[in-house]
Amino acid sequence: MEFFQKAKAVRLRSHHDKYLIANEDEESVTQERNGSAGAAKWTVEIVPGSTNLIRLKSAYGKYLTASNKPFLLGATGKKVLQTNPSRLDSSLAWEPIRDSALVKLKTRYGHFLRGNGGLPPWRNSVTHDIPHRSATQEWILWHVDVVEILTDTSDHHQPPSPLHHSDSLDFAPGSPSRSNRFFRQESTDSVMIGSPPKSEGRVIYFHVADDDGEVEDDSVEVMSFTFKGNGVEELTTRLKEESNVEDVVVCTRSPLNGKLFPLRLQLPPNNADMTVVLVPKSSKIAEDFIK
Numbered sequence: 001m002e003f004f005q006k007a008k009a010v011r012l013r014s015h016h017d018k019y020l021i022a023n024e025d026e027e028s029v030t031q032e033r034n035g036s037a038g039a040a041k042w043t044v045e046i047v048p049g050s051t052n053l054i055r056l057k058s059a060y061g062k063y064l065t066a067s068n069k070p071f072l073l074g075a076t077g078k079k080v081l082q083t084n085p086s087r088l089d090s091s092l093a094w095e096p097i098r099d100s101a102l103v104k105l106k107t108r109y110g111h112f113l114r115g116n117g118g119l120p121p122w123r124n125s126v127t128h129d130i131p132h133r134s135a136t137q138e139w140i141l142w143h144v145d146v147v148e149i150l151t152d153t154s155d156h157h158q159p160p161s162p163l164h165h166s167d168s169l170d171f172a173p174g175s176p177s178r179s180n181r182f183f184r185q186e187s188t189d190s191v192m193i194g195s196p197p198k199s200e201g202r203v204i205y206f207h208v209a210d211d212d213g214e215v216e217d218d219s220v221e222v223m224s225f226t227f228k229g230n231g232v233e234e235l236t237t238r239l240k241e242e243s244n245v246e247d248v249v250v251c252t253r254s255p256l257n258g259k260l261f262p263l264r265l266q267l268p269p270n271n272a273d274m275t276v277v278l279v280p281k282s283s284k285i286a287e288d289f290i291k
Contacts (some may be wrong), residue, residue, distance in 0.1 A: 003103050004044050004054050004096055009042045009148035012105075014115030015138045019110055022058035022082055029064065032113050041147055053093045058082045063092040066107040069125045077127030080113065094112055102141040103152065105107045112140035117224055118205050119275065136224070160255065182231070201228035202271040204235065208243055208278045209251075209285070232263045247281040249289050262289045 004010065012020040018031035019040040025206045034040070047053035056064040062082035068091075071077040083091070090108040097104040105113040111128040116139060119260055131137050205224045227235060236250050251260040252274070260277055268274065279286050 002145075004046075006031065006150050007044050007146045007148070008150040009041050009043050009146075010056075011035050011145040011147055012042065013140055013143040013145060016115055016117050018115060018124065020115070020142075022060055022062070026058075026060045026062060027057075027082055029082060029126045031126060034182045035145070044150075047093050049212050050093075051174055053095055055088070056094065063088075064094070064113075065109060066091050066094075066109070066113075066270070071125065076132075076237075077114065077116070077125075077129040078111070079285065080126045099141055101143075103144055104140050105142065113142070114140045115142070117203060168236045183282075201226045202267075203227075203273040204239070205242065205273070205275040206239060206278060207275075208245055208248075209280070209283065228271040232265065232267065232269050235263075235267065235276075240277070243278055245278055248278040250283060251277045251279050251289075253277065260285065 013035065014020065014031055015103040016031065016035055019035040020042070020192075021030050021032045022039045022042075023030055023039065024039070032040070040061055042064065043057040045055040045057060047055060057062065060082060062084045063269070065081045065083040065085075067079045067081050068084075069081075071079050083092075093108055093111065095106040095108075097106055107113075107128055111130055114127050114129050114131065114136075116122045116125045116127060127249075131140055131223045203224055204227045207223075223242065225238070227238060229235060232250065236248070239250060240246055240248065252263060253260055258281065262279075263276070
């Protein structure tokens with residue numbers, strides 16, 4: 001809770017080094033690399049009568065909300081939205097839980113705010129869920145960048161201001177427009193503390209193929225980890241540990257025809273994130289690779 005105690009406004013950065021963004025539709029939220037946009041700024045409110053619960057208000061004057069709507073049918077994650085309900089209920093409340101220098105944001109029902117990675121439609125999405133895979137445990141961890149310091153602790157307990165109030169939209173005095181375009185422009189907010197650290201290593205997303213080289217349910221939650229090396233051998237060893245599958249060929253898909261081909265040389269430069277497929281050596285498709 002100490003992350004938010006003296007904060008009037010914050011930016012939240014996910015495990016994927018992307019910021020929690022309030023979309024221009026004033027309903028959905030997502031993750032983006034650009035944290036300088038006004039839509040990355042969230043105003044902090046302490047829930048009255050509580051010492052460990054907060055609400056986060058977007059640049060559009062709406063609250064970060066843990067909804068009951070499933071993100072995808074058949075998947076466990078539920079949508080996180082911006083809402084402005086007439087009654088401020090428990091779906092707007094988040095409990096910050098410190099984890100070393102990071103924080104988890106827990107709903108009143110035991111779920112956690114999660115910035116997703118992987119393939120579309122999961123990539124850059126934000127849900128609330130209980131992560132079961134070890135590979136996604138870090139997706140519920142957030143860096144908190146305090147961008148505006150609270151000068152009077154009573155400010156946290158002021159009643160929420162209406163959407164049309166200029167303070168809640170963070171416009172400079174004399175601003176000629178309240179258009180949504182403002183939130184895609186770079187913020188002149190000089191209170192931002194530092195810039196996001198450079199990512200160490202690359203994120204490897206991986207699937208395990210079946211005997212025919214097919215990947216079951218590409219759209220479902222993808223396993224991943226951060227990898228700091230550049231060699232295929234080193235990556236193969238790490239993938240065996242992560243997947244608990246011993247005899248595999250590490251493959252990628254051709255962007256031209258979607259066919260699998262084995263990785264044999266160095267990985268792509270600049271620590272670019274990768275999606276790979278583990279093909280068991282005992283499978284039919286692996287026979288062509290081993291010849």
